[in-house]
Amino acid sequence: MAVTEADTSAAPDVRLSTERLTLRAVTPDDAEQLHRLLNDWEVCRMLQAVPFPYPRLIADQFIADSVSQRLDGRAYHFAVTGQEDGREVLVGAVGLKLLRGQRRATIGYWVGRKFWGHGVAREATGRVLRWALANLDLDVVEATVAIDNTASTAVLRAIGFREIGRGEEVFLSRGSGSHAVLRFEAARGDLSPAPNLTTPAAAALPTHGVPLLLVAACVLIDAQGRVLIARRPEGRAMAGLWEFPGGKLEPGESPEEALVRELREELGVDVARSCLAPFVFASHTYEKFHLLMPLFLCRRWQGQPFPKEGQLIRWVSTDELMDYQMLPADRPLLPLLRDLL
Numbered sequence: 001m002a003v004t005e006a007d008t009s010a011a012p013d014v015r016l017s018t019e020r021l022t023l024r025a026v027t028p029d030d031a032e033q034l035h036r037l038l039n040d041w042e043v044c045r046m047l048q049a050v051p052f053p054y055p056r057l058i059a060d061q062f063i064a065d066s067v068s069q070r071l072d073g074r075a076y077h078f079a080v081t082g083q084e085d086g087r088e089v090l091v092g093a094v095g096l097k098l099l100r101g102q103r104r105a106t107i108g109y110w111v112g113r114k115f116w117g118h119g120v121a122r123e124a125t126g127r128v129l130r131w132a133l134a135n136l137d138l139d140v141v142e143a144t145v146a147i148d149n150t151a152s153t154a155v156l157r158a159i160g161f162r163e164i165g166r167g168e169e170v171f172l173s174r175g176s177g178s179h180a181v182l183r184f185e186a187a188r189g190d191l192s193p194a195p196n197l198t199t200p201a202a203a204a205l206p207t208h209g210v211p212l213l214l215v216a217a218c219v220l221i222d223a224q225g226r227v228l229i230a231r232r233p234e235g236r237a238m239a240g241l242w243e244f245p246g247g248k249l250e251p252g253e254s255p256e257e258a259l260v261r262e263l264r265e266e267l268g269v270d271v272a273r274s275c276l277a278p279f280v281f282a283s284h285t286y287e288k289f290h291l292l293m294p295l296f297l298c299r300r301w302q303g304q305p306f307p308k309e310g311q312l313i314r315w316v317s318t319d320e321l322m323d324y325q326m327l328p329a330d331r332p333l334l335p336l337l338r339d340l341l
């Protein structure tokens with residue numbers, strides 16, 4: 001099965017929410033409000049692909065295109081809405097376009113002028129960025145802003161984007177000729193929440209100035225020799241990458257005890273300690289910690305694995321495993337697993 005196809009299949013009707021906002025697919029019912037908010041020189045002049053004045057016909061065309069682009073996974077245009085006097089009102093939009101075959105996308109956004117100054121762009125764009133890196137086959141999201149757009153530059157920096165250089169772009173609303181822009185990028189590492197390093201080992205054994213983190217993980221193997229992998233959900237460090245089920249040792253736990261607990265918490269399966277066979281270990285320096293991770297094999301458990309923590313799970317052959325973006329520490333272990341199975 002092609003990874004790209006399967007992973008984006010759940011995305012067309014995605015609906016995201018933040019503390020104050022809802023982000024959902026743009027629909028033809030949005031055309032009137034969208035046209036009214038966008039047909040504003042102060043908004044248009046910051047957008048590359050929008051003419052000014054902004055004709056209603058272009059709003060309708062944009063919405064029709066965004067429906068088909070979303071269905072085939074080329075772009076996700078979100079209407080950003082809020083509540084005003086108990087009604088849902090459009091306040092702006094965020095668009096994400098995938099660059100085919102590159103594991104990259106570009107992001108753009110605008111907010112209606114009367115909603116400026118309330119952190120809408122930051123809240124909405126940050127939400128889409130986190131969703132995209134956790135759920136689409138992407139490693140990097142790019143953004144470009146006009147050099148005179150200081151508000152937007154501040155938004156990008158606050159979300160975690162890094163400035164990577166300058167360039168020139170045409171802005172339709174500003175007429176012919178190119179205008180100076182700043183280019184930004186964000187990858188998973190720019191978003192990662194700091195890991196919660198609570199194990200006693202972490203405190204006791206710093207390595208090269210970073211703490212040592214002890215994690216136990218397990219390869220569940222089914223009767224056809226397929227293995228279970230899980231995609232780290234949004235909100236976790238390294239969200240969007242795949243891993244073997246498992247987690248950090250809690251104080252006083254052995255690796256086996258930690259795994260019995262983690263497999264129940266993450267997948268709802270019961271495993272006896274005697275069914276966990278030590279296989280290999282990972283030893284890998286991440287930016288903020290050094291990971292030491294024994295990897296066990298297990299062929300017998302009770303219950304049907306079920307993703308209890310919002311993760312995506314998948315049974316894959318060891319050949320298919322090579323097509324998945326696994327966590328960096330796991331990559332050297334995969335050929336060993338393939339040789340075994």
Ligand SMILES: Nc1nc2c([nH]c(=O)n2[C@H]2C[C@H](O)[C@@H](COP(=O)(O)OP(=O)(O)OP(=O)(O)O)O2)c(=O)[nH]1
Pocket residue numbers: 195196215216217236237242243244245246247248249262291293327328329330
């Ligand atoms: N479970 C698991 N973790 C891995 C693998 N490879 C790898 O680098 N890690 C890293 C990612 C994380 O930094 C760390 C595991 O931490 P985690 O956040 O999943 O820990 P946990 O399940 O105890 O979750 P939490 O309660 O702290 O939220 O180990 C793997 O194959 N499986």
Ligand SMILES: [Mg+2]
Pocket residue numbers: 245246247248262266
């Ligand atoms: Mg875990």
